[in-house]
Amino acid sequence: MGNCLTGHAADDLSLLHEEPDRVSERLGPPPPYQEAAPVYHLSPNQRRTVSQLTEEEQVKIAQRIGLIQHLPTGEYDGTKKARECVICMLDFQIGDALRYLPCMHTYHVKCIDDWLMRSFTCPSCMEPVDAALLSTYESR
Amino acid sequence: MTTGASMLLKKQLKEMESKDGTQGFSAGLSEDDDLFKWEVIIYGPPDTYFEGGFFKAELLFPQNYPNSPPKMRFVSEMWHPNIDKNGDVCISILHEPGDDKWGYEEASERWRPVHSIESILISVISMLSSPNDESPANVDAGKEWRDDYQGAFKRNVRRTVKKSQELL
Structure with missing residues (x-):
């Protein structure tokens, strides 16, 4: 399994960069978990509210939301x-x-x-x- | 989220109450009727030095259960490589998925929201029988388990078994 995993991060980013319009379009109406008390878990022990997030982290969350919306x-x-x-x-x-x-x-x-x-x-x-x-x- | 957690815990409590304890444990709420705080008794698995012990532990569930795992802590004194000296149980299925960028490194061994209280307790019983000595939470117990299994390790475990019986 290890070998399959190495390239994914880069692949994912390129995927998102190729279609930025589509992702932002999908983000148009805010998904439910953004409406009430947005607390994000970038990684399990980091509980943050939206104002505490760096720009990079916000991008990461947006990318994840975008991917989830594709399902x-x-x-x-x-x-x-x-x-x-x-x-x-x-x-x-x-x-x-x-x-x-x-x-x-x-x-x-x-x-x-x-x-x-x-x-x-x-x-x-x-x-x-x-x-x-x-x-x-x-x-x- | 809290209501979802309460409903799921209530459901599992009901299922737990209909069981007879033959699976090696019993579980229920701690006295104060708080759904997020359970008390469990783990029966020392047969054919191990833990056999005959009745080890009391508590499970503390977070408000966002089952997205995050509960914490498990033995109240009974334990002597085991993967249980630290405060009684905290250190096994991978009670760890949240990793900090790795995409979140699935070793995901198979870590917490997943499909784990039930029963599957946690079964893992803990299996941990008692077969410790993981790669990262011992109790270094002394880990060393004894590796180097002096039939001597010091056995003596210390049997002492905790006896103690757990006295406290019943």
């Missing part, structure tokens, strides 16, 4: 195989907002988005989400 969402309609959000351990209810990760694991949007801001991995299979996103772009 498909949907509404639970009762027909899918996944029936439970393994983060909150509650059964999906018809109409719940879901997010689908590239590894096909499904969670409530509100449950998974908080986690993805901390660690860009699938909590079930540990698949790095950005690596999967990148391979999607490369295959285009």
